Amino acid sequence: MVKIDKETAFSILENVKDPEIPLLSIIDMGILRDFYYDNNKAIAVITPTYSGCPAMTMISDMVKDELVKAGLENVEVISQISPAWTTEWMSEKAKSNLKASGIAPPIKMQMTELFNIKFNDDKIECPFCNSNNTKKTSEFGSTACKSLHYCNECSQPFDYFKCI
């Protein structure tokens, strides 16, 4: 029976891309949290970005497939919600990949107030021309994790990966 360590598992699972943002792997995204053995069963732990992320089942299947392809037999993928996913887990490589593909990466910010009626990330840097002269079009975009913005300098609409 093939047995691999955590490091190897992570390098294998680098092949699993986020189905909604295929240029990022689940490791870049911070979705893959852990890999260990329970008796002889290999356990991979993933966490949802947003509670209702529709890609979770698919990601879970892809993780399983990838590990089975590597020769593992007894594999289980479990999903856990704690600690809660945050954009801070996203790697620097992931952020530059996002930007290169026209999606503004999340900027760091603190959201400590309970009741906040203002969208804090108003002046998002345009991923195309780097201008800060941009405006929010809609706080909700093509996926739960993105909002829509418009650059007043280069007249490009673009997505922003929201900070949570």
Next chain:
Amino acid sequence: MSANLFNYLLKLGDDRVVMGQRMAEWCGVGPILEEDVALTNLCLDFIGQGVSLLGKAGEIEGLGRNEDSLAFFRDDMEYKNTLLVEQPNGDFAQTIAKLFFFSTFDIIFLNELTKSKDEYLTAFAIKSLKEAKYHFRHSSNWFLRLGDGTEESNTRLQNAIDNLWLFTDELFDMDEADLELVNLGIAVDLNIVKAQWLEKMNEFFTLSKVKPTNPDCFMIKGGRKGIHTEHLGKMLAEMQILPRTYPDAQW
């Protein structure tokens, strides 16, 4: 104790499943494209939260039921959601008013729930609070804009509040089982939530130039005990028809 927790999880889970399913009726018919996308984004959060809670409830019950069997194979009288969340969407103002009432409640409630002695509920609360914050941001922005907008939008929001206000008090209802869980430090004392919620409401009523015509009106309740308005059954019929017709259906 585990029966109490099972029921508690059902109440929380059913609120979210019904909230999400009802609001999802806006999918494809939103007033503008951005709003269509926004509302369905929020629905996804509610459904996801519901899946998590009902899944946990099934685990605790230990009879082999999972989130799908609990959502699709219970009749309306077994649903424990509040009457507020099952009310029809009405016009856009009514949808926003409902979302505003519920998401304000949710922030206060989840913030309290992060202190729960139950590890799962704490984790759930921390995760969901992040989402509740932007649910509130979205609904409160519209609430202000509609109330302090045109005569038409103000009238519509005013009507929405009067249609829904009588269902709001049930959000804060606790039965004996809930109180036992409160004493154990597991459940949230909803009296605390109610005081903060009313304060927030009054703040926004002033800003939005609307307020309940009769704030002390008779409050209708029953959902927590399985006694629902006629609207829930119809919604569930649509939601459940496929898995009930083809119980082994797979994606």
